[in-house]
Amino acid sequence: MSHHNLRGKTAIVGMATAGVGEAPGFSAMELLGQAAVAAVADAGLKLQDIDGVFAATSSHAFPTMSVVEYLGLKPKFFDGTNVGGSSFEMHLLQATLALEAGLCDVALICYGSNQRTAGGRLVSMSEPQWHETAYKPRHPITAYALATSRHMAQFGTTREQLADVALAARGWANLNPEAFARGPLTKDQVLSARMISDPLTAADCCLVTDGAAACILVRADRARDLPGKPVYFLGAGGANYHRSIVAMPDLTTTAAAESGPRAMQMAGVTQSDLDLVMLYDAFTINTILFLEDLGLCPKGEGGRFVEGGRIAPGGELAVNTNGGGLSCVHPGMYGLFLIAEAVAQIRGDAGARQIAECHLALCHGNGGTLSSQCTAILGSEAVL
């Protein structure tokens, strides 16, 4: 097979999170700084080695400037692409391009948020859409509820199936000591949770937590000289058609149907090769939509696919093994935590939730209101 010329050219050599769950008394940048320092140490490098900075947050208008200043860096290349929670899957691609072009040698991708302890609400710099405001949508949930209503009407998806997504996430979270929401959860509890935006209840929504994450990316040849087990970049792709949910062409099909094949083609892999699937589960409907759009089940079958614990621990397909945004961590922009879990699983560092023989992982980031879709494929040395 002829491979894309970016496949396997870079690798994640350091990865860390900080303040996952609740981190009272710390600012978003302090948590981001902790994660960056830990990621650099994990890589066996020094902070001053970083010469490429990639960042997005929900609280910094100019995230790379803030990061550079805070960490005392003088990067040769920087990129603050903000496509919401999917930013970091896109940053993997941008960083790979910059590294491969020789524009930088050590790239830092980073994020931090203290939204839980700072107010307990989703923090967003997202501006209202003038043609929506008269109807008082409560985004993001209104948009996701609209998509759910359509999926139910068109394909017969049920609230019980949505609940299966939440239960699977909790099942994985119960194996992850870092997960914020742990403990027993029943289908009745999910179904009887407070209705917020029909048909989505509080139990269909992701958490509001604190948390920061950072990873270090270098060219593959250098990765082999560093102490840790490299996790290789194999492919990535983005797709985006809309900003407002009003302009989404079909509420039951996201642009993941394009970003997924784009990333998998670059990586030279197909769905059946994947050992781990990390999907941005801001709401339970996301997991169903992305399973369909990424080709892991036919369109319209996502609800039936997740029944019977198929994506829960012990199921056929390992999905969101950290517990996801639903039960592990969701500080506002979750995309880098998808990558953190893929790295942990590929390195074999995932403890009680470790899946056997994890060599190939797909991370799918979602940004806005099902707007930006970015998919990245990571793998171990065995699949290079």
Added chain:
Amino acid sequence: MDTEMKAVGPQAVYERYLAEGRFMIQHAPSTGEYVFWPRVVTPQGATDLTWVAARGTGTVYAITVNRARHGAWNVALIDLDEGVRMMSSLPAVETALIGARVKARIETTEEGPRVVFDLIEEGAA
């Protein structure tokens, strides 16, 4: 459209029409496209945009009910018969079935006028 209208952008034109009690949408004769929400170019790239009165009839494409301590209100996406989609609400009902036929009216609220929809009774014209 009068000269005064042409001196401002499509959003302002739409809002001025609405303030006059008129629900107007854009149409590009060169491509046959209708456009909502108003903008300066169509998805196919046409710029010969003119304003036409919306027929006002449409179909519920998706709907949710937002529930808060101070009350509940529905938010819907309506597919107008011209083939464009807009966010709106059906204030006269708690919710509606997807696929239900609806008819527009302009409602005046404290924040200004807005286009909302009512269900078209079965058997009615």
